[in-house]
Amino acid sequence: MRTKSVILILVVAVIMTAALSVVGTLAAVTIFDNRQDRYYIHFDASEVNPENIDKFNEVRDLLSNKFLEYTDENILLEGAIAGMASSFGDPYTRYVNKEDWKLMTADSEGEYSGIGVTITVPNEGLGILILDVNELGPAHEIGILAGDRVVRVNEYDVSYSNDLNFVASIVRGDVGTDVEIEVMREGEVENLVFRINRRLVNSIEVVGEMLEGNTGYIKIRSFSQDSPTEFAEIFNEIGIAGMDSVIIDLRDNPGGSLGAILSIADMIMEKGIITYTIDRNEDRKNYKATRGGVDLPIAILVNEYSASASEMLAGALRDNGLATVIGTVTYGKGLVQGIYELEDGSGLRITIAKYYTPSDVCIQDIGIIPDIEIEVADEFKRMPVSAIPFEEDIQLQRAMEELGAYD
Numbered sequence: 001m002r003t004k005s006v007i008l009i010l011v012v013a014v015i016m017t018a019a020l021s022v023v024g025t026l027a028a029v030t031i032f033d034n035r036q037d038r039y040y041i042h043f044d045a046s047e048v049n050p051e052n053i054d055k056f057n058e059v060r061d062l063l064s065n066k067f068l069e070y071t072d073e074n075i076l077l078e079g080a081i082a083g084m085a086s087s088f089g090d091p092y093t094r095y096v097n098k099e100d101w102k103l104m105t106a107d108s109e110g111e112y113s114g115i116g117v118t119i120t121v122p123n124e125g126l127g128i129l130i131l132d133v134n135e136l137g138p139a140h141e142i143g144i145l146a147g148d149r150v151v152r153v154n155e156y157d158v159s160y161s162n163d164l165n166f167v168a169s170i171v172r173g174d175v176g177t178d179v180e181i182e183v184m185r186e187g188e189v190e191n192l193v194f195r196i197n198r199r200l201v202n203s204i205e206v207v208g209e210m211l212e213g214n215t216g217y218i219k220i221r222s223f224s225q226d227s228p229t230e231f232a233e234i235f236n237e238i239g240i241a242g243m244d245s246v247i248i249d250l251r252d253n254p255g256g257s258l259g260a261i262l263s264i265a266d267m268i269m270e271k272g273i274i275t276y277t278i279d280r281n282e283d284r285k286n287y288k289a290t291r292g293g294v295d296l297p298i299a300i301l302v303n304e305y306s307a308s309a310s311e312m313l314a315g316a317l318r319d320n321g322l323a324t325v326i327g328t329v330t331y332g333k334g335l336v337q338g339i340y341e342l343e344d345g346s347g348l349r350i351t352i353a354k355y356y357t358p359s360d361v362c363i364q365d366i367g368i369i370p371d372i373e374i375e376v377a378d379e380f381k382r383m384p385v386s387a388i389p390f391e392e393d394i395q396l397q398r399a400m401e402e403l404g405a406y407d
Contacts, residue, residue, distance in 0.1 A: 092337050098345040118131045118132040126149060130144065130145070136201065136204065143194065144181070145185065148185050150167070150183050175200055176198065205230055206219070209238070213406060214245070216245065220250055227256070227264065244296065244297075247299045250314060252384050258309060261310075262287055275316055275357065298324070301326055301396065303376075305331060306327075311333065325370045325372070327372075327395050332364060335364055337352065374395055376395060
């Protein structure tokens, strides 16, 4: 073929990311019908160096022929696909296999099979930090606490893991199956081990109550498809009870659905830009409020685990003059992911644009800087917000002062 370099592959595969950077440069790929039990993949000759083509085949052959155990080349092909997505060095652009894709999309719809915990990678220390425990889930019933640090899931040591998707995928599983969780707990000499039976968990994303001085308190744990409905119900319930001001707590909220944050912001804002995005072609897309309007003083609580959609909501309300932001600088995730389901049921997450606040700031690696910066008390710095007693939550107390709850 005149303008194409052809790679003859028994089954295409390279599982090592170093070799996969070659695949990441392909301009066009065509897989032909089976010919003599072989498949052909074409790379654009103007984009790929011949040396890399040779290396591609060399690595594949070495893995196929030298690896200790029998090599299923379909597994190598899965690795090649995953490596192609990871070759950009962007932690948010990734290939998701069929099993994990099913779990991920189920969670975004507000229901999933698991144990009922919200997790994150802590800023310091070992383990995966449990930020919140769903009171309707089996983890709560068996005694898992917010602030516990997961160090092992079944046979997997996750003491030093920073791959939340992987940890979440091995914690979740089919309804009725067991998972063994080993945790470190403050004050305990030895680690605690729990065997938990997975079940269908109905996630509760929004909770609230009336505090002193007719101050409403609404905590949004994350943003799923159910969050706007739950927010509206809680807001109206407290409003009917005589709410004069409201605290929206976004601390430890890792983000979630863009649609959910747009809906909630639209309930609060009468007009103005909620957020906007700019893609690789410098095309701008505005998201504006169109229908809401809340005439109440608002304080928003944030911390270093408030990320993505949480930051967008805080930025939207603050920049439009509707809220005071209190707490610590947020996580700093201002990248937009496109979610694409592939034909076989697996999926691809691709960073496709940047988010901007109404004041034209992209908060990627910067975060939202609060109007009033205040840390939690020293003894609670390694703990999730849900584990801090109300009377010792100085960020919450400061928000109530700002809203005049103690006048």
